[in-house]
Amino acid sequence: MPAIIKNNQVVDDQWTLLEADAQLEQALHTQQAIIPLALWQQHKEQLQAVQPLGIWLEAGQAIEDIVDDLTHFAVIALNFPAFTDGRHFSSARLLRERYSYNGEIRAIGDVLRDQLFFMQRCGFDAYAIRTDRCPTDALQSLTELSVTYQAAHDQSLPLYRRRSA
Amino acid sequence: MYIYDHYDQQIVEDRVKQFRDQTRRYFAGELSEDEYLPLRLQNGLYVQRHAPMLRIAVPYGLLATKQLRMLAHITRKYDKGYAHITTRTNVQLNWPALEDVPDILDDLASVQMHAIQTSGNCIRNTTTDQFAGVARDERIDPRPWCEIIRQWSTFHPEFARLPRKFKIAVNGCTLDRAAIEVHDIGLEALHNAAGELGFRVLVGGGLGRTPIVGSCINEFLPWQHLLSYLEAILRVYNRFGRRDNKFKARIKILVKALSPAVFAERVAEEWAHLKDGPITLIEEEVERVSKHFTDPAYLDLSDQDAELAALDVAHPGFARWRSRNVVAHKKPGYAAVTLSLKKTGIAPGDVTEKQLDTIADLADKYSFSEVRNTHEQNIVLADVEQSKLFELWEQLREHGFATPNIGLLTDIICCPGGDFCALANAKSIPVAEAIQERFDNLDYLFDIGNLDLNISGCMNACGHHHIGHIGILGVDKKGEEFYQVSLGGSSGRQASLGKILGPSFAQDIMPDVISKLIDVYIEHRTPEEQFIDTFQRIGINTFKERVYASNH
Numbered sequence: 001m002p003a004i005i006k007n008n009q010v011v012d013d014q015w016t017l018l019e020a021d022a023q024l025e026q027a028l029h030t031q032q033a034i035i036p037l038a039l040w041q042q043h044k045e046q047l048q049a050v051q052p053l054g055i056w057l058e059a060g061q062a063i064e065d066i067v068d069d070l071t072h073f074a075v076i077a078l079n080f081p082a083f084t085d086g087r088h089f090s091s092a093r094l095l096r097e098r099y100s101y102n103g104e105i106r107a108i109g110d111v112l113r114d115q116l117f118f119m120q121r122c123g124f125d126a127y128a129i130r131t132d133r134c135p136t137d138a139l140q141s142l143t144e145l146s147v148t149y150q151a152a153h154d155q156s157l158p159l160y161r162r163r164s165a
Numbered sequence: 166m167y168i169y170d171h172y173d174q175q176i177v178e179d180r181v182k183q184f185r186d187q188t189r190r191y192f193a194g195e196l197s198e199d200e201y202l203p204l205r206l207q208n209g210l211y212v213q214r215h216a217p218m219l220r221i222a223v224p225y226g227l228l229a230t231k232q233l234r235m236l237a238h239i240t241r242k243y244d245k246g247y248a249h250i251t252t253r254t255n256v257q258l259n260w261p262a263l264e265d266v267p268d269i270l271d272d273l274a275s276v277q278m279h280a281i282q283t284s285g286n287c288i289r290n291t292t293t294d295q296f297a298g299v300a301r302d303e304r305i306d307p308r309p310w311c312e313i314i315r316q317w318s319t320f321h322p323e324f325a326r327l328p329r330k331f332k333i334a335v336n337g338c339t340l341d342r343a344a345i346e347v348h349d350i351g352l353e354a355l356h357n358a359a360g361e362l363g364f365r366v367l368v369g370g371g372l373g374r375t376p377i378v379g380s381c382i383n384e385f386l387p388w389q390h391l392l393s394y395l396e397a398i399l400r401v402y403n404r405f406g407r408r409d410n411k412f413k414a415r416i417k418i419l420v421k422a423l424s425p426a427v428f429a430e431r432v433a434e435e436w437a438h439l440k441d442g443p444i445t446l447i448e449e450e451v452e453r454v455s456k457h458f459t460d461p462a463y464l465d466l467s468d469q470d471a472e473l474a475a476l477d478v479a480h481p482g483f484a485r486w487r488s489r490n491v492v493a494h495k496k497p498g499y500a501a502v503t504l505s506l507k508k509t510g511i512a513p514g515d516v517t518e519k520q521l522d523t524i525a526d527l528a529d530k531y532s533f534s535e536v537r538n539t540h541e542q543n544i545v546l547a548d549v550e551q552s553k554l555f556e557l558w559e560q561l562r563e564h565g566f567a568t569p570n571i572g573l574l575t576d577i578i579c580c581p582g583g584d585f586c587a588l589a590n591a592k593s594i595p596v597a598e599a600i601q602e603r604f605d606n607l608d609y610l611f612d613i614g615n616l617d618l619n620i621s622g623c624m625n626a627c628g629h630h631h632i633g634h635i636g637i638l639g640v641d642k643k644g645e646e647f648y649q650v651s652l653g654g655s656s657g658r659q660a661s662l663g664k665i666l667g668p669s670f671a672q673d674i675m676p677d678v679i680s681k682l683i684d685v686y687i688e689h690r691t692p693e694e695q696f697i698d699t700f701q702r703i704g705i706n707t708f709k710e711r712v713y714a715s716n717h
Contacts, residue, residue, distance in 0.1 A: 062404075089324075089326065115326070149320070
């Protein structure tokens with residue numbers, strides 16, 4: 001089983017990520033499947049019964065498409081086609097802060113150590129580090145900066161409401 | 166100026182450690198070239214033609230003398246003894262060794278400086294008026310707002326991987342010296358009819374490949390909501406800005422594609438969720454930050470008009486300098502002085518380590534130990550007693566800062582160009598120099614009057630050529646360097662973008678081209694007209710005919 005970072009630890013991944021062209025059968029027969037958005041949209045009725053279920057979104061897919069269905073998903077995986085792509089940073093914050101999603105938000109795709117600090121602040125709590133890199137190494141980045149100015153998922157108040165001389 | 170507390174200090178120190186480790190991993194082969202790229206860029210580190218270039222942040226242009234001396238030290242120790250002031254009021258080093266950069270950052274952190282987000286696809290240094298806090302036409306001091314924005318934007322987690330770079334400018338004056346209309350976001354601080362403080366918000370302006378003047382999307386944003394509104398704009402951009410084409414990735418393209426009205430609606434929808442949330446600004450914070458920007462210990466003085474006029478008569482050089490390089494101050498008996506970094510023969514904006522030390526000494530002696538970098542690439546002593554202007558002038562002359570050309574044709578804004586920059590299509594510094602040489606006669610230069618001449622070595626437009634009254638753009642024609650000329654650009658209020666004159670020119674005839682343009686202006690101007698006025702009245706064709714006629 002591949003290793004992922006989950007809640008600041010390296011653990012074995014229990015989930016199976018299904019490809020973008022996965023069919024319904026696969027989803028129904030895979031334990032703990034993370035399915036592509038399109039499959040969910042096409043077969044919502046059958047898939048609603050599957051528990052636990054995960055879903056994943058491409059960087060260009062909007063989380064607004066699933067916000068009415070959040071209770072069905074134990075995992076929402078957000079794909080990074082490139083480590084320079086920050087679109088899902090916003091998606092994660094919206095899921096946590098606007099839509100009160102409490103399940104796992106997982107970064108998948110081109111996920112490297114130096115994005116993690118920002119990702120965790122936005123609400124990610126799981127990271128499937130690119131397979132050619134060591135997740136244990138990557139863990140270090142989560143604690144690199146000890147002070148942050150902004151309010152975000154990890155810190156409900158901006159520094160100016162927390163500052164004490 | 167703003168002084169770090171332990172939180173601010175911790176952030177820059179953590180950053181040094183983080184970058185040291187990123188650089189170590191790069192040298193150890195744990196990070197590929199491509200992976201290290203955005204990390205070093207967000208720390209102002211480009212790999213350039215000859216060496217890496219390090220861009221050091223100077224938030225909204227303000228520097229304390231202690232910081233100036235550290236910059237002098239760094240250029241001596243790690244570079245070739247000179248630095249360059251950029252059009253975002255930052256400081257650039259052209260020759261640091263990559264492996265020294267973590268040590269340089271350590272030195273910078275020791276004087277509350279850093280290189281965070283001076284490059285890369287993130288929110289860059291917020292800029293403002295170089296005369297903030299001292300200008301007579303100022304309504305609201307923009308500096309506290311710039312600092313509030315600086316803190317909000319520093320390592321903002323959601324906006325750390327934007328589609329493209331993002332620049333914010335703030336103005337609080339009647340005149341706009343901050344060029345807010347050509348920024349990704351331009352903020353104009355103002356009071357509404359009820360006397361409340363807020364901001365007029367412009368979005369989607371910018372230069373570069375697709376120059377465009379920003380559109381107003383909010384006529385009055387109450388100050389409490391500044392950050393939530395900025396966050397809404399950035400979120401819409403981060404999510405929906407184009408990422409498939411680097412040249413179409415700036416926010417201006419999104420604003421244009423949606424139309425400013427629709428973009429404004431999208432922002433309003435997003436903002437409806439964020440408004441009145443935890444990032445609503447509070448009075449205590451604005452006060453806390455504003456306290457760092459209170460007036461220095463001004464003396465109770467009166468204006469020295471008669472005394473200075475007498476000195477003018479006795480010393481025409483002083484008179485000339487005063488008319489160009491000294492501006493009025495809100496406080497009687499004081500003046501703001503611009504040190505020209507545009508002496509002919511020296512690359513515009515370049516300053517040596519010795520000069521940096523000298524400027525620090527002068528600022529200690531004459532201007533409450535602070536200076537400001539300007540986006541026109543000069544340095545300002547903002548609080549000089551009028552009675553000391555003459556003595557200051559004599560010292561500035563000695564050190565090469567007294568060229569009386571601020572706002573004149575030879576006060577050229579110029580990017581580092583092909584001599585240094587890997588992106589450039591053409592050199593820009595030699596063109597600037599040749600033009601400066603051509604217009605070396607001060608009487609003539611003064612007679613020509615106000616003229617913004619801006620040069621960029623490529624269409625990234627770091628030299629702001631689009632908003633020069635005369636703009637020069639370096640282009641590559643089958644491997645040869647040519648220069649395209651545009652006329653009629655202007656920053657400030659009612660900003661306008663220059664129109665291209667016609668086919669581009671070879672480098673060696675550029676001074677002739679400029680001379681011809683100036684001749685046309687001189688022949689057609691009315692007594693009260695500046696170059697830009699004459700251009701606007703007579704149009705581009707007269708200029709075009711003159712320049713191209715004699716080419717055949």
